[in-house]
Structures are given as C-alpha cells and as structure tokens.
Amino acid sequence: MTLKEGKTGMNLKIAAIEDSPLKNRLMTMGLIPGTKVTVLRSAPFGDPMAIRLRSYNLALRRSDAEKITVEAV
Amino acid sequence: MATFVCAAVVAIALFFAVRHIYRNFVKGESDCCGTSGCSCGDSCGGCSGCHTK
Amino acid sequence: MSTLAVALTGNPNTGKSTIFNELTGAHQKIGNWPGVTVDKKVGYVNHNDRAISIVDLPGTYSVSARSPEEKIVIEYLMNNKLDLVMDVVDSSNLERNLFLTIQLLEQGVPLLIDLNMQDEAAARGIHVDMKKLEELLGMPVVETVGRSSKSTKKLLDVFTSTVMSQYHPSELVESHIENIRSIRESGKTAEAAEEAVIEARYALIDRIMAEAVTMDNAGLTKSEKIDRVLANGVLALPIFLAIMYGVFQITFEWIGQPLADMLDELINENFLEFATASLEGAGVAEWMVSLVTDGIISGVGAVLTFVPLIFVLFFCLSFLDGTGYMARIAFITDPIMCRCGLTGKGIMPLMMAHGCAVPAVMGARALDSEKDRMVSILVTPFLTCGAKLPIMALFAAMFFPEHAADVVFGMYIIGIVMAIVAAKILGATTFKDQGSTFLLELPPYRMPDMKTVMIETWDKGKGYLIKAGTIIFAASVLLWVMSNYNFSGPCEIDESILATLGGWMSKLFVFHGFATWEAGAALLSGIMAKETVVATMGVLYGAAEVSTEAEEAVEAAQTMLGTGMATSFTALSAFAFMVFSQLYTPCVTALGTIKKETNSWKWMGFSAVYMFAIAWVVSLIVYQGGKLMGF
Numbered sequence: 001m002t003l004k005e006g007k008t009g010m011n012l013k014i015a016a017i018e019d020s021p022l023k024n025r026l027m028t029m030g031l032i033p034g035t036k037v038t039v040l041r042s043a044p045f046g047d048p049m050a051i052r053l054r055s056y057n058l059a060l061r062r063s064d065a066e067k068i069t070v071e072a073v
Numbered sequence: 074m075a076t077f078v079c080a081a082v083v084a085i086a087l088f089f090a091v092r093h094i095y096r097n098f099v100k101g102e103s104d105c106c107g108t109s110g111c112s113c114g115d116s117c118g119g120c121s122g123c124h125t126k
Numbered sequence: 127m128s129t130l131a132v133a134l135t136g137n138p139n140t141g142k143s144t145i146f147n148e149l150t151g152a153h154q155k156i157g158n159w160p161g162v163t164v165d166k167k168v169g170y171v172n173h174n175d176r177a178i179s180i181v182d183l184p185g186t187y188s189v190s191a192r193s194p195e196e197k198i199v200i201e202y203l204m205n206n207k208l209d210l211v212m213d214v215v216d217s218s219n220l221e222r223n224l225f226l227t228i229q230l231l232e233q234g235v236p237l238l239i240d241l242n243m244q245d246e247a248a249a250r251g252i253h254v255d256m257k258k259l260e261e262l263l264g265m266p267v268v269e270t271v272g273r274s275s276k277s278t279k280k281l282l283d284v285f286t287s288t289v290m291s292q293y294h295p296s297e298l299v300e301s302h303i304e305n306i307r308s309i310r311e312s313g314k315t316a317e318a319a320e321e322a323v324i325e326a327r328y329a330l331i332d333r334i335m336a337e338a339v340t341m342d343n344a345g346l347t348k349s350e351k352i353d354r355v356l357a358n359g360v361l362a363l364p365i366f367l368a369i370m371y372g373v374f375q376i377t378f379e380w381i382g383q384p385l386a387d388m389l390d391e392l393i394n395e396n397f398l399e400f401a402t403a404s405l406e407g408a409g410v411a412e413w414m415v416s417l418v419t420d421g422i423i424s425g426v427g428a429v430l431t432f433v434p435l436i437f438v439l440f441f442c443l444s445f446l447d448g449t450g451y452m453a454r455i456a457f458i459t460d461p462i463m464c465r466c467g468l469t470g471k472g473i474m475p476l477m478m479a480h481g482c483a484v485p486a487v488m489g490a491r492a493l494d495s496e497k498d499r500m501v502s503i504l505v506t507p508f509l510t511c512g513a514k515l516p517i518m519a520l521f522a523a524m525f526f527p528e529h530a531a532d533v534v535f536g537m538y539i540i541g542i543v544m545a546i547v548a549a550k551i552l553g554a555t556t557f558k559d560q561g562s563t564f565l566l567e568l569p570p571y572r573m574p575d576m577k578t579v580m581i582e583t584w585d586k587g588k589g590y591l592i593k594a595g596t597i598i599f600a601a602s603v604l605l606w607v608m609s610n611y612n613f614s615g616p617c618e619i620d621e622s623i624l625a626t627l628g629g630w631m632s633k634l635f636v637f638h639g640f641a642t643w644e645a646g647a648a649l650l651s652g653i654m655a656k657e658t659v660v661a662t663m664g665v666l667y668g669a670a671e672v673s674t675e676a677e678e679a680v681e682a683a684q685t686m687l688g689t690g691m692a693t694s695f696t697a698l699s700a701f702a703f704m705v706f707s708q709l710y711t712p713c714v715t716a717l718g719t720i721k722k723e724t725n726s727w728k729w730m731g732f733s734a735v736y737m738f739a740i741a742w743v744v745s746l747i748v749y750q751g752g753k754l755m756g757f
Contacts, residue, residue, distance in 0.1 A: 022563055024317070027324040028188050029565065030222050035328075041353070044360045045461040048470065048564055050353075054221035055252070055341075057349075057568040059457045061464075064563050075408040079418065087603055090596040 001072075003065035006039040006049065011073045013037070018067040026068070030054040036073060130178045131207070132285055135199060135230070136214035137223050138185035139450070139569035141242045144578045145214060145270065146182040148278040156585065173282040187222070189229050203235050210290055212238045212281075217247035217254055217269070218570065220339060224331045231263065231299050232306065236290040240281070241269040246570070251342035258338040264296030302330045349450075349570040356451070357568070362458040369451070371535060373442040377435055378519065378531035385434035386519075393427040413616070417606050421665055425602025428664030429594045429657045432516035437587045439515070440481060444582040448574025452477065453566055460564055466546045467553025469493060470564055472502050476545070479509040480538070481586055483716040487723050497557040503723055504552060504733055505545040507712035510538045512590060513656035517707045520660055524691060525700040533701075541708050544740065593655065601651060601658045605665045609647075619666070634742065638706065639699030639749045649706070655713050667691050698757045702749035709741035 006012060014035045017023050030053055031037070040050040040057060048061045136142040146154075150169025167182040183202060184195035191197045203211060213230060215223040220241075230237055241247075241254055260267045268284050270277045295303070309322045356365060376382065398419055405415045446452060455477070460470025468476075472493055479486035483506050490502040510518065518537045522530040608624040610616060619625065620643070628647030635641045644666045652659040695703065711734045712720070721730040 022565075024190075024320060024324070025192075025565065027321060028190065028225065029567075030225070030328065032325055032328045040350070041358050043357070043458045043461055043470075044363055047464070048457065048460050050357070050457065050568055054219075056219045056222050057353075059453075059460075059470075059564065059566045059568055061460070061564045064565070075405075076411040076414045079405065079408075079410050079414050083417065083422070083603070087600060090600045093592075093596045094600060 001070060003037070003039075003049075003051070003068040003070050004062045006037075006051070006065070006070065008039055008041055010039045011036065012039070012070040013073050015069045015071050017069070020067055022064060022067065026064075029058060030056075031068065037070070127172070127175055127177050130176045130285060131181075131209050132178060133181045133183055133203065133206075133208050133211045134214060135183045135203070135211060135226070136185055137187055137216065137219075137226060139567065140185065140214045140216040140219075140223065141270075141575075142185055142214040143182065144575040145240070145242065145278055145281070146180065147575070147578045147581050148275050149281065150180055154581075171282065174286040176286050178282070178285060186226065188226055189233075200233070203230070204233070208236070210238055210285060210288065211235050212240050212285075214240045214242050216243050217241045218243055218250050218252055220247075220252070220254060221331055221335055224334060225327060227263070228299075228302070228327045228330060231265070231295055232303055234295075236293070237263075237265045238284070238288060238290070239263065239265055239267045241267060243271070244269045245271040245274075246572075250347055253340045253342075255338045255340075259334070262296060262298055262334050262338055264299055265293050266290075298330070298333075302326065347570065352571050353454070353568070357454040357458055362454075363462075366455060366458060369446070373439070373446070374531050374535045374538075376442055377439045378522075378534055382435040382438035383519075383523075383530070385438070386431055389434060390431045393423070393430060398423050398427070413610075416610070417603070421606030422599065422602050424664040425605060425661040426594055426599050428520075428660045429516060429598045432519060432660070433587070433590065433594075435515060435519055436512050436590050437583060439512070440586045441579065441583045443477070443480070444579045444586070445574055447582075448572070448579055450569045450571045453568050456566055457568060467497075467501055467549045468505075468546075469498050471566060472498060475502055475506060476509060476542075479506045479511060482511045482513070482589070483507045483509070483712055484719045487716065487719045490723070495563075497553065500557055500724065500729075501549050501552050503720055504729070505548045507716050507720075507733065507737060508545040508548065508709055509541045510708060511656065513593075513713070514708060516657060516660045517652075518704055520663070521695075521700050521704050525695065525697045533704075537704055537708050540705060540744075544709055544744065548740070590657075593657065597655050598657055598661050601654060602661055602665060605647075605651065605658075605662055609665060624666075635706075637750065638702050638742075638745055639753075640695060640703045640706075642694050644694060645703060649710065652707065653711055653713060655715070656707070659707060663691065667694075698749060698752045701752070702745045705748050706741045706745035709737060709744060711735075711738045711741075 003012065003014075014031055014033050014037060016033055017026055017031065035053055037051045037053040040052050042049045043059075046062070048059050049065060050057055050059045052058075134142055134146055146167065146169060150171055153171060154167055154169040156167050169180045169182070171178050171180070181202070183199045186193070186196045186199050189196050189200040189203075191200055211230070213227050215227065227237065227239060239259070241256065241259075244254075247254065256267045256269060266284075266288055268281065270281065306323045306326055309326060310319050312319065314322065356362060401423060402415060402419050405418060456470040456473050458470075459473050463470050463472055472490070475486040475489035475493075478489055486506045486509075487503050490499050490506065493499045493502055515534075518534045519530070522533040522537075526533045605624065608627075609619050609622045612621055612623050612626070624647045625643045627650060628643035628645070631646030631650045632641045632643050633646075635645065644663070647666065648659045648662040651662045711717075717730050717734055720733050721727060724730065
C-alpha cells in the first residue's frame with residue numbers, strides 16, 4: 001500500500017519512495033526506506049495528513065503521500 | 074524672524090525625509106512593516122522561505 | 127580586547143533566535159544578506175575581556191544549497207574565518223536535527239553542539255547522554271534549557287573558554303566522511319549518489335541515537351493533545367476563526383484602541399494646542415502656523431495615532447507565531463487554500479500581508495510552483511495591510527462606533543474573500559494548472575519567549591514609525607501646499623490644486639456615494655502610501671474646520687475630523703469607501719516589489735489596473751445594494 005491510504009493511528013514502515021523531484025527533499029526530512037511512521041491525523045476534508053517520524057511531526061498532501069510505498073509494522 | 078527659524082526647521086526636516094525616501098528608492102528598499110522581521114528563524118511561521126524547501 | 131567570531135546555526139523551531147536574543151539583547155543589527163531579502167542579524171557582546179560578535183544564520187534543515195537560506199548558511203560558513211560555530215539542536219527532536227549537524231561536520235566546520243530544550247526533552251522521556259554524544263561526534267556538547275536566561279548566559283563562558291582547535295572529528299565521523307566520498311566516486315548518477323549519501327547520514331544518525339539517547343515511551347505528548355483539538359477535523363476551522371477574532375478584539379477593543387485614544391488625545395489635543403499657542407506666541411506668520419499645525423501635526427498625527435494598533439496587532443501575530451500555531455494554520459487551511467488555487471503554505475505570506483504586502487510578495491518566492499507564486503503575488507495586495515488598518519479603524523470608529531471591531535473584522539474578511547475569488551479565477555484562467563506540493567514541519571507547541579516576541583514586534587512595527595517620520599511627513603507638507611494654493615497663489619481650499627485633482631478623481635465615484643473631492647484626493651494620495659489616505663483626511667478636514675472656527679482650534683482634532691467627515695459621508699458611503707480602500711491599487715512600494723519579483727512591467731501594470739477595477743465594481747455593488755436594502 002502507499003502512505004496515501006494511511007488511516008489515523010496506523011503504524012507503518014517506509015518501503016520505497018517513487019522517483020520524483022520531491023524524493024530528495026522527502027529523504028532529507030528523514031523519510032528513508034525502513035523509517036517508521038505513524039499517521040496522526042488529517043486536516044479538515046481529509047487532506048493534507050500529519051505523520052510522526054523520527055520524533056517530529058510532518059504534514060504532507062495525500063497526492064505526495066501516494067508516492068511513498070509503505071508496509072504495516 | 075520666528076517665521077524664518079520655523080521655516081528653516083521644517084525645510085531641514087523635509088530635506089532629511091526626502092533624502093531618506095530617495096535613498097530607499099535608489100537602493101530598492103522599503104520601510105514597510107515586516108520587511109525586516111523575518112529570517113526564517115525559530116518562531117517564524119510567517120516566513121515560508123525555508124520550511125522544508 | 128581580543129575578538130571572537132561566533133555563528134549560530136540550526137534547524138527552524140529549535141529556539142535559536144531566542145538564544146540569540148538572550149545573548150545579544152538589544153545590541154543587534156539587522157541587515158540583508160547580499161543579493162537576497164533574507165535577514166542578516168548580527169549581535170555584539172563583551173564577555174571575559176573578549177569582544178564577541180554573533181551572527182544568527184537562517185534556520186535550515188540542511189545545507190544542500192537548494193534554497194537561498196541554505197546557500198547563505200553554507201557560503202557564510204565556508205567563506206568566513208569563524209572561531210566557533212554553534213549548532214543549536216532541539217534535544218526532543220535530535221534525530222532530524224542531527225542531519226544538519228552531520229552535514230556541517232562533513233564540511234569540516236568547527237561545531238559546538240548546543241542541546242537546547244533539555245527540559246522539554248526530559249518531560250517527553252528523552253535522555254541524551256552528553257558525554258557519549260561528545261565522544262561519538264568528537265565535538266564539544268553543551269546543554270541549555272530553552273527560555274532560562276541563566277543557562278543561556280552560561281554559553282558566553284563556554285564561547286570564551288572553548289578552544290575549538292583541541293577538538294577533532296571522531297573516528298566514527300571520519301569513517302562516515304570516507305564512506306560518502308566513496309559513494310560520490312562510485313560512478314552512480316548524481317541523484318542516486320545524493321540519495322545514497324542521505325541514507326548514509328541517517329544510518330549514522332540511527333547509530334548515534336542508539337548509543338547516546340534513551341527514550342521512555344511517555345505516551346502522548348502535550349502538543350499531540352493540543353493538536354487533537356486545534357488541528358483535527360472540521361472543528362479546527364471555527365477555532366481558527368475564533369482565535370483570529372480574539373486577536374481583533376484585543377487590538378480594536380481591549381488594548382490597542384484605548385491606547386490609541388489616549389495617544390490621540392495627547393497628540394491631537396494637548397500637543398496641537400501647545401504648538402499652536404507657542405508658535406503664535408513667538409510671532410510666527412499665520413501661514414507657517416497653519417503649515418505646522420494643520421499640515422504636519424494633523425497629517426503625521428493622524429497616522430501616529432494608529433501606532434498602538436499596529437504594535438498590538440504585530441505583537442499578537444508574533445506571539446501566535448512563537449507558539450507554533452502558524453504551522454497549524456497552514457495545515458488546516460491547506461484543503462481550502464488548495465480549492466482556491468493556492469496552497470496552505472501560501473497562507474504564511476498571506477498572513478504576513480496583514481503586516482505589509484511587500485514582504486508577502488517577496489515571501490511568495492518560497493512557494494513551490496510558478497503558478498502558486500504568481501497567483502499569490504497578484505492576490506496578496508487585496509488583504510488589509512498595516513497601512514490600510516488606520517483607514518478602516520478611523521472610519522469604523524467614526525461611523526460605526528458601536529461595532530468598530532466587527533466592521534474592521536468584516537473588512538479583513540472582504541479582503542480575504544476577494545483574494546480567494548481572484549486566486550480562483552486567475553488559477554483557472556491565466557495560469558495553467560500545475561501540481562503543487564505541501565511539506566511542512568508541525569513544531570511542538572511552546573510558550574513563546576517574550577523577549578523574542580517583543581524584538582520581533584519592534585522589528586516589524588518600527589517601519590511604520592519610520593514611514594510616519596519620512597514619507598508621511600513629506601506627503602503632509604505636500605498635501606498642505608496643494609490644499610492651500612493653486613497656480614495663481616494662495617486660495618480657498620476648495621479652489622486648490624488638490625481640490626481640482628480630487629475633483630477629477632471623484633468623478634469616478636458618482637455612483638458610489640463618496641464623490642467628494644476630499645475622498646478623491648485621499649484615494650489618489652493613497653497610491654503613494656496607504657497611510658496618506660488618513661493623513662489627507664487629517665489635513666483636509668482638520669484644515670477646513672480650523673479656517674472657519676479659529677477660536678475653537680483647541681477642540682480635539684479627532685472631533686474636528688469627525689464633524690467635517692461626518693457631513694461628507696453617510697454610514698453606507700463610508701462603508702463603500704472602506705471597501706474601495708481595501709481593494710484598490712496597491713501602493714507604489716508594493717507595485718515596485720511586484721515588478722521586481724515577477725520581473726515584468728506587464729504584471730505590475732495588470733496588478734494596478736485589475737485591482738482598481740475590482741475595487742470599483744465591488745464598492746459600487748456594496749453602495750447600490752445597500753441603498754436598495756434601505757440602509
């Protein structure tokens with residue numbers, strides 16, 4: 001599955017990030033294959049979503065989250 | 074006499090004011106509120122310059 | 127006294143600015159980095175017989191030179207001989223913060239690592255073994271506890287006593303540097319190599335975390351609990367509006383307005399009276415007295431009266447900024463902004479536009495796509511900047527005394543709605559749809575450091591004071607001349623140059639209910655700087671009243687302004703005038719910035735014309751619609 005389908009409270013592990021201009025930025029922010037993320041919540045109307053990783057919180061749009069493949073922990 | 078002194082004070086003040094405006098114009102700067110307030114530092118959500126960019 | 131050059135670096139939201147302000151106090155100079163509009167802050171302090179200069183570098187997550195800020199940081203560190211670079215690290219968020227640390231170590235920067243927010247980390251069950259960290263990195267590590275000034279002041283001792291040349295990167299770091307060199311030389315594509323390097327850095331960070339940091343799982347953090355209310359689901363939006371409404375109440379009802387009233391009395395009654403009496407007593411010619419009192423004091427005074435409002439508003443915004451709520455605003459408004467053809471990140475420049483459109487237009491350059499940027503630049507000037515605020519506050523106080531705060535709040539809403547509508551239309555027509563991204567850290571909620579909030583408020587508000595002393599002062603003199611003379615010499619005010627110009631301008635507003643030459647002149651001068659609308663009103667109505675009732679010149683200027691203006695406007699036409707002022711052509715400074723940022727005269731001209739047209743139409747609808755509804 002991709003991070004886009006993540007529901008509040010899910011604990012996930014990043015498997016891969018699709019190649020895109022955004023990939024480098026995502027990786028700099030700590031989204032590396034193997035990193036554990038927790039889905040925290042969604043903004044009103046369900047987008048963007050907030051995730052917790054590496055002891056901080058990050059907000060991203062679901063359309064960008066779609067590029068991140070994750071697996072359940 | 075008093076009028077002259079008064080006029081001189083206003084004229085000098087005006088000179089400095091206009092010089093300031095002119096220098097700003099030449100340097101392309103402005104005094105507007107907030108132009109110097111933000112360096113993308115800590116408590117600066119107002120600046121999106123470096124948020125994950 | 128020997129010198130010591132120190133630079134502060136670190137991620138955003140680590141308390142770096144607070145430390146900087148605590149260390150240097152008011153002894154700081156703000157300038158620009160060459161070529162970019164990013165602030166350069168330098169502070170000076172003497173300690174232990176050393177003259178220490180401290181540079182506060184922009185907060186960045188990395189130094190990959192992707193943004194102007196990142197370029198500044200890395201170039202400054204590489205090109206200047208610094209005795210010491212302090213990397214401020216948020217202890218409760220060590221993992222991501224260490225990324226920058228590692229990157230700087232790779233560059234061979236002599237780093238002093240400051241574990242800030244130790245108290246916060248401890249509360250979250252995070253314990254960092256400083257000795258171990260020092261050993262792992264090979265660089266000195268100190269700790270501070272955020273807002274405790276005592277712990278921050280200790281840093282000065284550390285600065286003067288630490289000899290950086292005694293420290294060398296550890297073997298662990300050395301082997302990491304060797305590792306990334308071999309990755310870069312392995313013949314992979316630049317992108318793949320860069321990704322491998324990032325992975326190597328995080329692998330090192332994971333190792334450091336495992337060895338030097340212990341975490342007790344303390345359950346939900348405080349920020350988490352707050353976010354469940356403030357940034358969760360649809361409820362977050364009404365709360366956001368309520369908070370903004372609260373800011374307005376504070377500014378226009380509870381604190382700002384009472385202060386403004388006091389200042390008004392001081393300037394426009396006591397000082398005006400004093401100045402008139404002493405000038406007349408000294409035998410100054412009548413026209414000169416008129417220039418000083420009706421021209422300068424009325425004009426500059428009318429603008430100065432609003433200084434408390436501006437400062438209170440900036441204080442509130444800086445305070446909110448310091449709490450971390452601004453990032454939540456971007457988060458919760460993104461879905462709406464997105465539907466409006468903007469991005470949630472764009473809310474930050476837009477919030478800034480409530481101070482001034484100029485930094486907001488500049489701030490737009492940080493947005494991800496060209497479309498986001500252009501749309502943001504073009505709609506930003508619709509919002510109520512600090513200079514439009516006096517117009518709204520003056521008219522609201524005069525014509526809607528019972529509901530002043532509500533009416534001003536309404537004006538802000540009209541500005542925001544227009545900006546959204548314009549963004550929607552521009553996004554759908556002029557600019558082709560491109561994808562845009564949104565990636566934003568949600569920092570932990572914190573009680574803002576008051577010193578930092580104060581310094582920020584002052585930085586943002588002082589421009590208003592400078593403008594009052596320069597452009598408004600010059601404009602007041604010019605307006606006085608134009609309102610007392612025509613080309614054949616001194617004249618009655620309604621035959622003056624200003625009356626003629628204003629008369630031409632006012633022809634545009636015959637269906638708007640404010641087709642007086644005074645209103646026309648005020649709006650015309652407002653293109654120079656929006657504050658001059660109020661200054662013009664001050665000069666015109668102040669002067670008109672004084673000339674007929676010289677004996678009663680002691681009367682409050684506010685009241686004179688009131689009586690003169692009250693006859694020229696009805697509540698409805700005043701409202702229409704406010705709407706027009708809110709929306710019409712941006713001031714020349716903003717136009718100049720638009721030209722610079724879009725690099726196009728065409729877009730600047732477009733911006734000036736389309737905003738005027740929209741203001742004209744909307745204001746017409748308001749007035750005629752209001753009349754139909756019987757107001």
